């Protein structure tokens with residue numbers, strides 16, 4: 001039984017994922033934002049590779065039913081209604097709407113994961129529900145891919161920590177001799193064992209420092225709250241729905 005982790009989506013091709021169950025993680029902050037928006041009643045999320053793509057995709061759509069969201073250098077994109085803060089994802093802001101979302105690393109990672117079947121969206125906020133779904137897929141198929149968004153094409157501590165916790169939950173009961181982890185999966189598992197809880201691990205990351213400097217430190221605390229919701233968003237046909 002095999003678990004592969006990618007610490008960034010760089011170099012992934014659709015063929016690497018065909019027919020494989022995939023979990024995408026960008027815990028600070030895109031997957032936390034997606035989980036929160038769907039829990040607040042958003043109809044669906046359309047992840048885009050860039051803000052230009054959001055503009056292109058929405059140019060001819062009725063504006064009532066949609067909301068444009070995303071960040072560039074952590075801050076709200078000019079002309080968009082919302083940034084990439086999960087705390088902005090209220091019922092009033094997103095309820096009943098399709099949200100088009102462009103972020104620096106998270107939404108491109110989702111776009112890169114499109115060949116997977118299914119593609120699940122995970123964060124601390126929905127951790128137990130996502131882990132349970134991933135575990136049942138892993139038990140059934142003997143295979144799982146975890147894609148971390150990373151940060152600016154590099155390893156990101158907070159995503160690798162989340163991946164490690166996910167592996168720990170998913171591999172429960174599998175005899176070690178039967179389990180094949182790639183090196184990135186092994187390192188993620190070790191990292192999760194070494195770090196403390198969610199608040200400490202996420203708080204120790206570069207991303208947390210940068211968010212703090214941008215005045216968004218409360219987002220880190222918010223994202224480090226496990227199991228606030230029990231939905232597991234699934235990305236299919238270019239849309240993410242609960």
Ligand code: MLT
Nearest residue numbers: 028029030103104105106
């Ligand atoms: C990203 O996609 O790079 C992130 O979610 C960045 C952020 O908004 O914190």
